[in-house]
Amino acid sequence: MKDYIFPEQVNEDLNHPPKRKKIVHEFPVLIRYFFLVCSIFLFLKLGFHLPAFLSSPPDTLTIKGNHILSDEVIKQYLNLDEERSWFRLDPYQLSVQLRRHPWIEKALVHRSPPLTLNVNISERVPIAFLKTADKLYLLGNDYLVLKRLQLSESWDLPIIVNRSLKNIVPGNKLQPRELKRAFQLVTLLKEEKTLPLDAVSEIIITDPFNIVLISSPDGIRIKFGFENFKKKLAALSRLMPLISKNKKRIAYIDLRTIRGAVIKYKSP
Numbered sequence: 001m002k003d004y005i006f007p008e009q010v011n012e013d014l015n016h017p018p019k020r021k022k023i024v025h026e027f028p029v030l031i032r033y034f035f036l037v038c039s040i041f042l043f044l045k046l047g048f049h050l051p052a053f054l055s056s057p058p059d060t061l062t063i064k065g066n067h068i069l070s071d072e073v074i075k076q077y078l079n080l081d082e083e084r085s086w087f088r089l090d091p092y093q094l095s096v097q098l099r100r101h102p103w104i105e106k107a108l109v110h111r112s113p114p115l116t117l118n119v120n121i122s123e124r125v126p127i128a129f130l131k132t133a134d135k136l137y138l139l140g141n142d143y144l145v146l147k148r149l150q151l152s153e154s155w156d157l158p159i160i161v162n163r164s165l166k167n168i169v170p171g172n173k174l175q176p177r178e179l180k181r182a183f184q185l186v187t188l189l190k191e192e193k194t195l196p197l198d199a200v201s202e203i204i205i206t207d208p209f210n211i212v213l214i215s216s217p218d219g220i221r222i223k224f225g226f227e228n229f230k231k232k233l234a235a236l237s238r239l240m241p242l243i244s245k246n247k248k249r250i251a252y253i254d255l256r257t258i259r260g261a262v263i264k265y266k267s268p
Contacts, residue, residue, distance in 0.1 A: 064118075065120050068149065074098070102170050103146060103147070106121065107119070107121045126152070127139060129160065132165040158202070160203045161205065181229075201219075210256075211223075211225065220247065221251070222252070225255065239253070249265050
């Protein structure tokens with residue numbers, strides 16, 4: 001009996017030779033994590049610690065809308081650090097910070113790439129000077145006390161006098177009842193031609209039930225009381241020819257009477 005040796009079965013497809021395995025050269029896991037961490041630190045360094053030529057504050061800070069406050073004053077109030085980058089400054093917080101300034105009514109700060117800050121503001125418009133028991137301020141139409149500026153010395157504004165006010169500081173908001181009637185009278189004087197606002201040197205409201213105007217340049221006291229201002233201006237208008245002839249002899253004019261107006265002359 002013959003021995004037969006069977007050849008090994010080879011599972012090869014003659015038409016499709018076996019694929020060779022690709023040799024992949026991969027970094028070990030620790031090395032890959034090392035490069036990842038380095039990349040993150042590099043990004044943070046570039047983002048928060050810029051090189052000197054990028055991190056210095058730009059000279060393109062733009063300020064618009066200011067007519068009373070100077071650019072330098074606004075820049076100081078923003079409290080910008082010239083030695084540090086502006087990259088991390090929050091425009092919203094800067095806007096809120098500016099609106100705390102009594103002279104600034106509205107403020108909007110936004111950023112322009114890469115580090116430029118744009119500031120847009122609206123300033124309060126003063127309508128009168130406010131003379132208190134000890135100082136002279138400016139007064140906004142929203143009853144807010146404003147600090148006098150060097151520019152304000154040349155403004156032709158009426159002076160509202162209330163000598164009962166004490167310890168007032170810029171930024172205080174006065175109660176409307178203290179000034180509402182005076183503001184109404186100022187508005188009427190702007191509209192009426194009987195007694196133009198620029199012919200009034202002071203509006204005294206120390207006694208809120210007896211508002212007194214001092215005319216300029218004659219210094220005639222005109223007592224208005226606290227109501228019916230339009231009617232009283234009409235009564236004053238009828239007396240203007242007589243007043244013009246006797247300016248130096250008049251002590252005061254009382255518009256609070258039933259008859260409409262009374263002229264009190266100085267003693268001879």
